[in-house]
Ligand code: SF4
């Protein structure tokens with residue numbers, strides 16, 4: 001099924017220096033070493049698929065993925081195993097992602113074992129150190145996932161993802177299921193770990209408020225297309241794409257309920273099917289600024305300012 005998903009128009013990806021991801025229709029997503037790129041859009045827009053493509057957990061229909069400037073698209077299973085040590089993913093639902101019958105020690109230590117370590121004192125020591133790094137006591141080792149709160153379970157998931165000392169982490173809605181106060185704790189932890197371990201994050205969320213604190217740059221996706229990319233300050237203070245503006249307008253309230261209501265007030269209708277997207281600009285069925293050209297022609301991604309890219313006919317038009 002994943003093979004039929006197309007992202008960025010062609011389903012084609014290319015990577016350049018650092019950890020970067022580029023769709024062939026001139027959408028160029030690049031994740032620089034040590035930064036956090038926030039990736040935002042409504043569910044179904046393809047952001048999780050993009051994260052999985054980057055890790056090669058699913059295969060692109062066509063195109064190229066590179067890591068550290070190295071093309072990893074054609075790597076075989078054994079070669080990919082070595083690369084995979086460097087790239088890990090943290091999921092939204094820490095409970096669903098953790099095997100309920102495994103102890104915390106086994107959950108966190110399993111990647112070490114898979115990559116050739118022997119169970120024993122040395123592995124236990126590494127797991128204990130990682131537990132400390134994520135703020136859990138050593139006595140958690142012999143416990144099971146159900147004995148922990150949602151936030152603690154996410155710490156266990158983070159420890160498992162970090163035990164191999166990876167360089168790139170895809171955080172797929174990693175804090176979205178948590179209470180706001182717990183969210184803040186986990187985001188702070190992720191930032192501390194980033195500094196300490198030199199990590200690069202692709203931080204996926206459906207909500208701009210969640211990525212605000214942690215991101216250096218933000219990419220906004222709509223129906224498989226990256227519609228706007230900019231540094232954080234620009235995205236929040238001077239967004240150009242109507243969809244980005246609508247997402248920001250939906251954020252002010254602290255209450256999730258108000259947030260989703262704001263969203264519905266400002267963006268008309270539901271998100272169309274990604275399998276049969278609207279012609280022209282894919283956002284045209286919901287855009288308050290829609291023009292005739294929008295229904296016919298997809299806007300190209302332009303760069304109105306260095307590092308700020310946007311795909312909208314409004315931005316393409318010469319300023320009067
Ligand atoms: Fe709206 Fe047209 Fe811009 Fe698409 S191209 S976001 S429909 S104004």
Ligand code: MG
Nearest residue numbers: 043047048173
């Ligand atoms: Mg998702």
